[in-house]
Amino acid sequence: MTAQGIFQVLASGLLMGLIYALIAVGLSLIFGLMDVVNFAHGEMLMLAMYAAFGLWAISGIDPVLLMPLVVAAMAIFGALVYLGIVRYAMRAKSNAGMVQIFATFGLAVLIQGLAQFLFSPDYRSINGSFLAGKTVNLLGVFLPAPQVFGGVVSLAAFAGLWLLMTRTDFGKALEATREDQGAVALVGIDRNKIFALGWALGAGLVGLAGAVMAIFYYVHPQVGSGFALVAYVTVALGGFGSVFGALAAGLIVGLVEAATTLVLPSAMKSMGVYVLYLGVVFFRPSGLFGRL
Amino acid sequence: MLLEVDHLTTAYGGLVAVADVSIGVAEGEIVVVAGANGAGKSTLLKSISGLERPRGGTITFAGERIDRLAGHLITSRGLAYVPENKRLFPRLTVRDNLRLGSWLHRREPDREAPLETVFRLFPRLAERLDQRAATLSGGEQQMLAIGRALMSRPRLLMLDEPSQGIMPKLVDEIFAAVKVIRDSGVTVLLVEQRLMESLEIADRAYVLQTGRVVLDGPARQIMDDPEVRRVYLGM
Amino acid sequence: MSLTSFLASPPSRFAARHRRQLHLAVPVVAALAALPFALHDVYLLNVLILTLLYAAMAQSWNILGGYCGQISLGHALYFGIGAYATTLLWVNHGITPWGGMVVGAALSAVTALAVGRLCFRLKGHYFSIATIVIAEIGLLIVHNAEFTGGALGVQWPIAGDGWWSLQFGRAKAPYVWVALGLFAATWLVTWVIEDSPWGYWWRAVKDDVQAAESLGVEVFASKMSAAAVSAAFTAVGGGFYAAYVAYIDPESVMTFRFSLLFALPAVLGGIGTLWGPLVGALVLVPLTEITRSYMGGSGSGLDLVIYGGLIMVVALARPEGLLSLLPRRSR
Amino acid sequence: MTETPLLEVSNVTKRFGGLTANADVSLTVARGEILGLIGPNGAGKSTLFNAIAGAFPIDAGSIRFDGHDITSLPCPARCALGIARTFQVPRSFDSMSVVENVLVGALTRRPKTRAARHAAHEVLDFVGLGSRAEASAGELTPPEKRRLEMARALATEPKLMLLDEVMTGLTPSEAREGVELIRRVRDQGITVIMVEHVMEIVMPLIDRAVVLELGRVLAEGTPKEIVADPRVIAAYLGDRHRAA
Amino acid sequence: ADEVVIGAIYPMSGANAQIGVDARHALETAAEIVNGVHDLDLPTARTAGLPKLGGAKIRLIFADHQGDPQKGRAEAERLITQEKVTAIVGAFHSSVSATVSATCERYALPYVAADSSSPSLHRRGLKFFFRPAAHDEMFSAAMFDFLDEQKKAGKKIETVALFFEDTIFGTDSSNVQRKLAGERGYKVVADVKYRANSPSLTSEVQQLKSADADVVMPSSYTTDALLLVKTMGELGYKPKNMMAQAAGFSEKAVFDAVGDRLEGLVSRASFALDLAAKRKSIAVVNDMFKARAARDLNDNTSRQFNALLVLADAIDRAGSLDGAKIRDALAATDIPGEQTIMPWRAIRFGADGQNELCDPVLIQYLGGKFVTVYPTGVALQAAKWPMNG
Numbered sequence A: 001m002t003a004q005g006i007f008q009v010l011a012s013g014l015l016m017g018l019i020y021a022l023i024a025v026g027l028s029l030i031f032g033l034m035d036v037v038n039f040a041h042g043e044m045l046m047l048a049m050y051a052a053f054g055l056w057a058i059s060g061i062d063p064v065l066l067m068p069l070v071v072a073a074m075a076i077f078g079a080l081v082y083l084g085i086v087r088y089a090m091r092a093k094s095n096a097g098m099v100q101i102f103a104t105f106g107l108a109v110l111i112q113g114l115a116q117f118l119f120s121p122d123y124r125s126i127n128g129s130f131l132a133g134k135t136v137n138l139l140g141v142f143l144p145a146p147q148v149f150g151g152v153v154s155l156a157a158f159a160g161l162w163l164l165m166t167r168t169d170f171g172k173a174l175e176a177t178r179e180d181q182g183a184v185a186l187v188g189i190d191r192n193k194i195f196a197l198g199w200a201l202g203a204g205l206v207g208l209a210g211a212v213m214a215i216f217y218y219v220h221p222q223v224g225s226g227f228a229l230v231a232y233v234t235v236a237l238g239g240f241g242s243v244f245g246a247l248a249a250g251l252i253v254g255l256v257e258a259a260t261t262l263v264l265p266s267a268m269k270s271m272g273v274y275v276l277y278l279g280v281v282f283f284r285p286s287g288l289f290g291r292l
Numbered sequence B: 001m002l003l004e005v006d007h008l009t010t011a012y013g014g015l016v017a018v019a020d021v022s023i024g025v026a027e028g029e030i031v032v033v034a035g036a037n038g039a040g041k042s043t044l045l046k047s048i049s050g051l052e053r054p055r056g057g058t059i060t061f062a063g064e065r066i067d068r069l070a071g072h073l074i075t076s077r078g079l080a081y082v083p084e085n086k087r088l089f090p091r092l093t094v095r096d097n098l099r100l101g102s103w104l105h106r107r108e109p110d111r112e113a114p115l116e117t118v119f120r121l122f123p124r125l126a127e128r129l130d131q132r133a134a135t136l137s138g139g140e141q142q143m144l145a146i147g148r149a150l151m152s153r154p155r156l157l158m159l160d161e162p163s164q165g166i167m168p169k170l171v172d173e174i175f176a177a178v179k180v181i182r183d184s185g186v187t188v189l190l191v192e193q194r195l196m197e198s199l200e201i202a203d204r205a206y207v208l209q210t211g212r213v214v215l216d217g218p219a220r221q222i223m224d225d226p227e228v229r230r231v232y233l234g235m
Numbered sequence C: 001m002s003l004t005s006f007l008a009s010p011p012s013r014f015a016a017r018h019r020r021q022l023h024l025a026v027p028v029v030a031a032l033a034a035l036p037f038a039l040h041d042v043y044l045l046n047v048l049i050l051t052l053l054y055a056a057m058a059q060s061w062n063i064l065g066g067y068c069g070q071i072s073l074g075h076a077l078y079f080g081i082g083a084y085a086t087t088l089l090w091v092n093h094g095i096t097p098w099g100g101m102v103v104g105a106a107l108s109a110v111t112a113l114a115v116g117r118l119c120f121r122l123k124g125h126y127f128s129i130a131t132i133v134i135a136e137i138g139l140l141i142v143h144n145a146e147f148t149g150g151a152l153g154v155q156w157p158i159a160g161d162g163w164w165s166l167q168f169g170r171a172k173a174p175y176v177w178v179a180l181g182l183f184a185a186t187w188l189v190t191w192v193i194e195d196s197p198w199g200y201w202w203r204a205v206k207d208d209v210q211a212a213e214s215l216g217v218e219v220f221a222s223k224m225s226a227a228a229v230s231a232a233f234t235a236v237g238g239g240f241y242a243a244y245v246a247y248i249d250p251e252s253v254m255t256f257r258f259s260l261l262f263a264l265p266a267v268l269g270g271i272g273t274l275w276g277p278l279v280g281a282l283v284l285v286p287l288t289e290i291t292r293s294y295m296g297g298s299g300s301g302l303d304l305v306i307y308g309g310l311i312m313v314v315a316l317a318r319p320e321g322l323l324s325l326l327p328r329r330s331r
Numbered sequence D: 001m002t003e004t005p006l007l008e009v010s011n012v013t014k015r016f017g018g019l020t021a022n023a024d025v026s027l028t029v030a031r032g033e034i035l036g037l038i039g040p041n042g043a044g045k046s047t048l049f050n051a052i053a054g055a056f057p058i059d060a061g062s063i064r065f066d067g068h069d070i071t072s073l074p075c076p077a078r079c080a081l082g083i084a085r086t087f088q089v090p091r092s093f094d095s096m097s098v099v100e101n102v103l104v105g106a107l108t109r110r111p112k113t114r115a116a117r118h119a120a121h122e123v124l125d126f127v128g129l130g131s132r133a134e135a136s137a138g139e140l141t142p143p144e145k146r147r148l149e150m151a152r153a154l155a156t157e158p159k160l161m162l163l164d165e166v167m168t169g170l171t172p173s174e175a176r177e178g179v180e181l182i183r184r185v186r187d188q189g190i191t192v193i194m195v196e197h198v199m200e201i202v203m204p205l206i207d208r209a210v211v212l213e214l215g216r217v218l219a220e221g222t223p224k225e226i227v228a229d230p231r232v233i234a235a236y237l238g239d240r241h242r243a244a
Numbered sequence E: 001a002d003e004v005v006i007g008a009i010y011p012m013s014g015a016n017a018q019i020g021v022d023a024r025h026a027l028e029t030a031a032e033i034v035n036g037v038h039d040l041d042l043p044t045a046r047t048a049g050l051p052k053l054g055g056a057k058i059r060l061i062f063a064d065h066q067g068d069p070q071k072g073r074a075e076a077e078r079l080i081t082q083e084k085v086t087a088i089v090g091a092f093h094s095s096v097s098a099t100v101s102a103t104c105e106r107y108a109l110p111y112v113a114a115d116s117s118s119p120s121l122h123r124r125g126l127k128f129f130f131r132p133a134a135h136d137e138m139f140s141a142a143m144f145d146f147l148d149e150q151k152k153a154g155k156k157i158e159t160v161a162l163f164f165e166d167t168i169f170g171t172d173s174s175n176v177q178r179k180l181a182g183e184r185g186y187k188v189v190a191d192v193k194y195r196a197n198s199p200s201l202t203s204e205v206q207q208l209k210s211a212d213a214d215v216v217m218p219s220s221y222t223t224d225a226l227l228l229v230k231t232m233g234e235l236g237y238k239p240k241n242m243m244a245q246a247a248g249f250s251e252k253a254v255f256d257a258v259g260d261r262l263e264g265l266v267s268r269a270s271f272a273l274d275l276a277a278k279r280k281s282i283a284v285v286n287d288m289f290k291a292r293a294a295r296d297l298n299d300n301t302s303r304q305f306n307a308l309l310v311l312a313d314a315i316d317r318a319g320s321l322d323g324a325k326i327r328d329a330l331a332a333t334d335i336p337g338e339q340t341i342m343p344w345r346a347i348r349f350g351a352d353g354q355n356e357l358c359d360p361v362l363i364q365y366l367g368g369k370f371v372t373v374y375p376t377g378v379a380l381q382a383a384k385w386p387m388n389g
């Protein structure tokens, strides 16, 4: 491959990395910061994409403009998931983690079935955004406009989350609730409110990712599962509890994945990411920037 | 009475830890609850603070029934509790633990005002602001737990064995501090094993035995009670 | 200490309770073994076989995940190793599946030790995700390698029914017995371990590593031994599955879904308990099969809604597992 | 043989980031003695226990135990040699019953669970927790948990016990039972180092005291000497104990 | 018997659920034709039900295999023993066809593989296995025949790029293509195996772009087909020619989304809708199908439709519900091409159960619809080559 080709691959990898990071940002809040395992993350992404698709199909408005609506809808959904499901999954004394895994796994199956029931298993895609099909040509390296847009959204989302976690009492309260759910009541924190807000925020961020993804990716009931594993690995690679880590890890994952295709058959491109993860945690057992 | 506990019963599964207990704490008092191990003192405080659900009886705080309220709402009424096992936020720093103590006043400009008192009582905390709570020494953790409770500017402060794990020099200071805290207008409900020291600063006391109140009265009277001295102090 | 007080002392009370589990297991296993004589419906027998297989797999997972507290979400790797070892040895070299299972178990145990060497320093989610990642690496390799048949998978020839080839034509009963045997073996091992030093060490490691170390427990060795036992049994299950389906490909034996499905019965039934995996599998597998079979044909997705919803409800209603419905003593 | 001390801590230093929790600490413990390790909160007592028990590597210095250099030995190996410890913040195996908690310790010297279980029950009776043997460890109250800590440590049949504030939260009369218990432990030939802040309990019990302050050894001597030491009074005991 | 129960095993949930849903429509259309009276030149169409069985009607029972061979097998057993089906049709995934056909063999019950195209399936010596449609080797051979022809006509075709998913389908397809390319003197300049349902195909497309072969030959399903075409656009890559192994490139969803970028795409197919101009039955059946599924018949659905008719015809001729008799009737099948909706010569099974007379066709996407361009016998129009010329 020519030098330019290699550049293209790496640049696209980096861009994809930002998208991975965008998909992971909601998870880094729920999984990384609140320490709640959410096996329905991929399905929440799928729902968000359907929401974007559906709103677009009904209104015909450019999906970029519909983003706030999708985010709001997903935020409400997230809060409901916490209040209706996860809250109860946290009751378990000894194996709360496992119960969360399977409660959310059940939820994932349920959402998939529901999506198939409501939207049919067909593949849908939006072709009505002004961003779609546009490409930025940077010295012969092509960067598709929707992904560039997604990258910018991703960076903004991370900056916002980082500020929230480090600069606000809410961020501290979230951490404290993760540490000891019972004890937060001693300082007057309503753990359900905090966690419901956390879930709303996390799901809202998933909504953001879904809305962006829907512009350039197809939608179908299984679409989320393909991204979920990458998101988990991203959050863990960056390190639980670190917002910045998830962003850095997303970029690294995108880049490494792309670079792997230069050496291995592309069917094995995840191999690079997997080996990287193992390598990193072998030397740094709590990820690149993890605090937990 | 600021706090009235009426015929309270709390159980763990089949084990009744607090049985039909009634106590009252008036505004501005220091009241001590004493009793042997497993007498139900901690359970009593846990029930008042909402960490355990009572099985029967009522708890009234400042005229309001609180026995059905969620824990955080009880705290928000002005009732702070320092549990026996402290329940700090282990991975948060000392600073953040204290800051969260003032969560209820987070929108007020002078939310950090009690910090001065806390640092005056426990200068060690000021030196350890950026250390994670989990890595504090046992005594330092106890200081932080009391400090965190003070940050919420409670009307009633409930302390479960605050002198536990505290070095002798500081124990006296803690009892002195409790007095200072009371004098600043905070009512105190105290569970203590250092009976004599605590009775010295207390106004009244209750003695629990296997979940029941067996004795109550003014602190002096309890202090001189021969039965207490015999059973409790082995004198 | 006098003899009577010795007999009345708690240790023998415990021993009696422990033995009672065995007395309960014998009729349970006997009843299950007799079931094929009463039950002739091929479909139901198939559900029974899968139930027993999943119970055995969950029991194996439970050894590492439930007793030793190492939440592996990559057991599909060991299942795959067993399935492939058995299949390749039989199809290419004519070695009986029984031999394949033994080889698979050994390979799996060795793999688990290697994985453990790498991962047991990791805690919590870092460990779980590492196991997922390693299983995915295994899947990628099998998927792309020549000797495994890659994506094409490997078919078992349709010939030579009998115990030697573990092929029984239309008959299901022998499979019931093999699956039951596997389950009984995993159960028995768990039972023995429950009151063996390893059992206590594993649980100590699960509950509090530092305290365990201070009491002389070799934490790393404990985890490694649990992993090896767990992986070996999982591989035997994989070998059985390959023989039963008579066709394997990477997608059908090594995907992440399997790793979850092995853990699920243990969690639903009661993690770290002797009977939890069986109870969980008895609820879960028929539920899975029946919703799919009798509702899935429409393609509406409603079967998934019901299946997913029920998993959720069971997990939420009994977070400590279905066994927690029983009083503590009888567990 | 009896001449050599059981434990020899030489110049141990342990740092946490910028903080030196133990600075050049040296002390020796003779066989059969009860040594009190006292000092202000945060002086580094628990840190020293951790160093001796092998919970983490130390930055400098060496530790000898019963004729072995154990400085770089992992924690379980130290237990096997005969060092047992309790944790200041009690740790228990909450999925197990009380007796099984102790059984884990007993397995150190007994390969058979049946024998270990017997030993565990005996130890539980010894520390007065016999009636709670079948309870789940998670249900114990803090003082009971401390007793469980002791039982577990005793079950490993150690030569040296490190007791970190096992008697906090006891009423004076209960504490007296605790003191009796520790005496009986010593009578079994077990050497004890104990950390405790309640002087009324420690002083009558210990043979010798070492005082740490800010990670360093501040003073050493008989209880009488220590209580009278103005430095100790200033740093640790406070004025009320001046009289004592 | 007044009814003949036939099992249909398809993926009704999971990543390929849409295939199952479409198959359901196709098979129900076929059953409608068998059961009702239709003036069409198709087997059993003109009579109500199966005449030799006293006008018995066909009833379909669908089962979901979720793409899992084990589940496929279990469902086959259930259909056979509980639902007492007479024969089974399936199963899309070749892996599932492998276990279902083995089960049918055990129960001596005919299995008609409608749309599983792995060549290994008919090479296992099964007696109850029948496949009316082509397998991957035949498809690929047709594609290379076409290339040879273009080359002879003076077009420059020297290099090909293989682009295939890492599944049975992709592997089988590319293996044959690689072999044929070698035999017939085409240079494989890119050989890209990618992970199915990939989140991104950028580096894969970049490899194709760098190689810039004369013909890009994708073997991809819907999701990846969509992504492939989009990514090509994003990277500014216009392949000289694209020649697809159907699959995703015969799905409506792909053309709805990126049809404008696919002008000139050539795909192999079992089906040629434009043949409807010559053969009335095709148009009628397509309309019936469209009324159910809201889309035209395609490569898969036509084969599913056809398979059921072939089966119905054999059951009718057997005049019995006995598996062995139906098997013999299937083996004796002889339906001329004109009596099917397929562009085939005939349906006659070899001893291995494979129909060798089902010549694949090549269709090209021109002006928003597919036209048949090869073989010359059935072609209505000459191919536009190169596609972007």
Ligand SMILES: Nc1ncnc2c1ncn2[C@@H]1O[C@H](COP(=O)(O)OP(=O)(O)OP(=O)(O)O)[C@@H](O)[C@H]1O
Pocket: B012, B015, B016, B017, B035, B036, B037, B038, B039, B040, B041, B042, B043, B044, B084, D138, D139, D140, D141, D142, D143, D144, D169
């Ligand atoms: N979480 C629990 N589960 C079960 N039983 C408990 C639990 N907590 C306390 N108990 C039991 O309740 C009774 C009262 O315990 P509580 O902690 O209230 O006593 P206490 O007076 O505070 O004693 P201490 O001086 O030891 O702190 C004891 O018998 C104890 O064993």
Ligand SMILES: Nc1ncnc2c1ncn2[C@@H]1O[C@H](COP(=O)(O)OP(=O)(O)OP(=O)(O)O)[C@@H](O)[C@H]1O
Pocket: B128, B131, B135, B136, B137, B138, B139, B140, B165, D016, D017, D019, D020, D021, D039, D040, D041, D042, D043, D044, D045, D046, D047, D048, D088
């Ligand atoms: N892991 C750690 N990281 C950082 N600092 C630590 C850590 N562990 C202990 N420290 C600090 O080291 C000092 C000594 O702690 P240590 O627990 O040894 O005190 P101690 O003498 O046992 O006190 P106490 O009597 O209050 O239990 C304390 O100031 C503590 O905050």
Ligand SMILES: [Mg+2]
Pocket: B041, B042, B043, B084, B160, D141
């Ligand atoms: Mg208490």
Ligand SMILES: [Mg+2]
Pocket: B137, B138, B139, D045, D046, D047, D088, D164
């Ligand atoms: Mg300490």
